[in-house]
Amino acid sequence: MDIMKDPIVDGYINKPDYISPLDDLAFDMYQDPEIAQIIRKLERKKQEAVLQERYDYAKRLKTAIGELQKVGEKLGKMEVEKRQAVENEDYDKAKIKKIQMDELRLQSYKDLHVNDLLELNGPRHPVHIDLEPVRHPTPPRLNDDIYTSHVTPPPTPPRYEDRPLPSLIKNKEVKEPVVDNATHVDSSPHPATPYEERALPVHTSNTDGEQPNPILYEEVVEEYVETVPDEEYEDTIGEAEPMTEQDLRDASQPIEVFGEPLVSKAYSKTWSYREDALLAVYKRMSELPSSTPKDESKYMMKAAIFLVKRAIDDKVYAVFKAAIHLLRMILTEYVARFKIPKQDIVSACERTLPNLLHKAGDTAVRNRDDAKGFILETANFPDVKPTYVVPHELVKPFKMSIAPRIGQSHVEILEALYKDHGLNKSGLSVENMMPFCVEVLNHHSADVRDPAERIIKMLYRDVGAPVKDYLPPDDEKSRKNTLWRQLFEYFDKVDGKPSKEDLKRSQMDQEHEKQAEIEALQKQLQQLKDMQTGKAPVDENILKDAKNKKTVQSKDKKKADPKSKSKSKLPPRKPPTPDDDNKFDIDNVCIFCDERNPTFTEEGLDVHYWKNCPLLKRCYYCRQVVEIASYTDHLLEDCEKKDTFKKCPRCTEAVSKTDYDSHIAEKACTPAKANSTHCPLCHINVSPGDESWKNHLMSKDGCKENPRRLLLFSKHPPAQQQTKIPKKTTVTKPIENSVIGDELKRRAAVVDTVASSFTSLTKDVKYLEGDIKKLRQDGLEESKITRKVNVLMDKKTSKKFMKKKLVEAYRDLEDMVTDSQDFAETEPFKDAKRSLRQSKHLVHVV
Secondary structure, three states, X not given: OOHHHOHHHHHHHOOOOOOOHHHOHHHHHHOOHHHHHHHHHHHHHHXXXXXXXXXXXXXXXXXXXXXXXXXXXXXXXXXXXXXXXXXOOOHHXXXXXXXXXXXXXXXXXXXXXXHHHHOOOOOOOOOOOOOOOOOXXXXXXXXXXXXXXXXXXXXXXXXXXXXXXXXXXXXXXXXXXXXXXXXXXXXXXXXXXXXXXXXXXXXXXXXXXXXXXXXXXXXXXXXXXXXXXXXXXXXXXXXXXOXXXXXXXXXXXXXXXXXXXXXXXXXXXXXXXXXXXXXXXXXXXXXXXXXOOHHHHHHHHHHHHHHHHHHHXXXXXXXXXXXHHHHHXXXXXXXXXXXXXXXXXHHHHHHHHHHHHHHOOOOOHHHHHHHXXXXXXXXXXXXXXXXXXXXXXXXXXXXOXXXXXXXXXXXXHHHHHHHHHOOOOOOXXXXXXXXXXXXXXXXOOHHHHHHHHHHHHHHHHHHOHHHHHHOOOOOHHHHOOHHHHHHHHHHHHHHOOOOHHHHHHHHHHHHHHHXXXXXXXXXXXXXXXXXXXXXXXXXXXXXXXXXXXXXXXXXXXXXXXXXXXXXXXXXXXXXXXXXXXXXXXOOOEOOOOOOEOOOOOHHHHHHHHHHOOOOEEEOOOOOOEEEOOOHHHHHXXXXXXXXXXXXXXXXXXXXXXXXXXXXXXXXXXXXXXXXXXXXXXXXXXXXXXXXXXXXXXXXXXXXXXXXXXXXXXXXXXXXXXXXXXXXXXXXXXXXXXXXXXXXXXXXXXXXXXXXXXXXXXXHHHXXXXXXXXXXXXXXXXXXXXXXXXXXHHXXXXXXXXXXXXXXXXXXXXXXXXXXXXXXXXXXXXXXXXXXXXXXXXXXXXX
């Protein structure tokens, strides 16, 4: 008994008081008519299944109805767009919309297994049907199984421009295809009927009138390709329009290899012809015998690359997809089977990579993703990876006028390649990546600059300082640019250095603390003066604090030679006695080394600063007394010769501009560390804090290059003890074996040795210059002259180095002689003075 004739079912479905949402006018307004009719049939099937208690079947029908409603709404929108294109007489767009609608409709029928759900051949219980829709980026004929199985697709269905819309059958008793091992079921065509009485659309073939089920399309592909010979296959794909004369000339090589009929399809205006041509080339190259001569296989590869290069730029995704599958086969299987030379592989990649990079910036997301993925995949092909052709193509600079989307994809591919392969045997290096990235940073689009900035940051994490060689100097001028400031702050963060904002904040805090300390000391000083003058009672606690705390000298530091300064008009102060604790003078303390001495009057402190204070030194160039801690800043900012110095980014010291390039190239300097003080004398890093710095400059095992440190251990007895020595007594004890004597001897020997070497090199240079001039006058062959010129250049380089060392050694010895005047009667002192006199002429010449 037919269930539709059951009065219960008929009453359930056709309730007089029930109006289904599917019968609403709004449903037909927004749905594709064909999809709407199928949804109504499925809804009726669902109601029948509920009455029959087939709940699993009803659940599948419900899911399919929901998915079909989404597809129907999308098709409705596309129909509106197609009509709008027709009204605008944009027939190309209307044609594309029509093709897309047909493909979407057939794909949805296949994904949802609509034929099985409608049970057109009677109720069946097939194996599990997955109703979750699978979205394919390509129509069924471009399924990846076709390519991965290395076979060509079956004969193409009628072209969309020639094929009528899928018609359905009016007679419901006509048998539809059954989903089993059978491939085709005969059925005769019937005229189209209104949507209400139409069955499901199926593919129609233009060969024998058979109508294969679209669900079986992929299952038939392999069997068809194996059974249809090449000649029949070429006949089935039809013929394309003839090529123009220009196209014939351009494609002469592919025509010679594959024939004009096939190449004309690659140049056809019909996208399916273009796709079929690539698939035919794929099949022919896959089946090419291994015994084929090498020259012939190379020639075929070049012809195929020509077609691939053209197809990559195709606007139709199916053609582009076929092109990259063909190119993948060529670069993996074909080159390995025929042992294609590397230069031909490199040539093939160099011809196609620019097109792929341009495609990677396409507006369509799937085109971009496929192009990016294939480029990265190509870099890993066994025969392509050793050539490094992909990395080398990626680091080639592009024009700044390039579209932001293309430039962004280009840089992102390079970033992904660097993340995957790094710098070890990948063809990528700091030398080829940094110039490219720095150039990209000039692009007007932030989307292009951002991946380049990320690459620079990754490079700095991996290799460090060499990255800065390609960037502007890290100074205030560069940091005014937001891009450079962000990069340099990131570098500081990687190096563990505080940022500029942290330094400014710390500096402000230090200034506030210093100001508070000065105010407290001034208040304490006023209290001491009041106690001295009797204006206030003596407070023992204030006296103890004055002895234990660090004092601040409020006077300005003098810069000139103390010998040239006028003597103080004030009478000399009387040295304090042990009973004068309550009259302690806070001015008798060095604010740098904390040494207390009753002779430290205003003039006495100037002498101490000039000659003895171990935390100070005289500048080689302007003879100004500066703190050793700020000696580098003095050379870069305050010194008379500041224009001749440049800051090294590695050790942070001031380096002469003439030696800067060699200093950077050698990388022999000690890198400065964050949160530490870098000594400009011995070039080591000292722990942070005043005590550590003083200990480094003043202790016995401290800085070896600080001559004033030695005076602390070899000087005369302190002034308190000298007062007990009779005035006529003089110190004449020789100090040849003392620390000062040994240091004077060492420095004098260095000056003598360097001066001797400099003099010898000067003579050699003068002799070689004269010899070369004479040889050229005599017309001697250039090879012998060239050897002498090379020797001369080496001598000049050595002379330049010795000149620098001579100045440094002379200044060091001169400073120590000046500071060691108390030992003027000793032999080491006299020898040092003699060395200075002998070298003075050379230093002044230099």
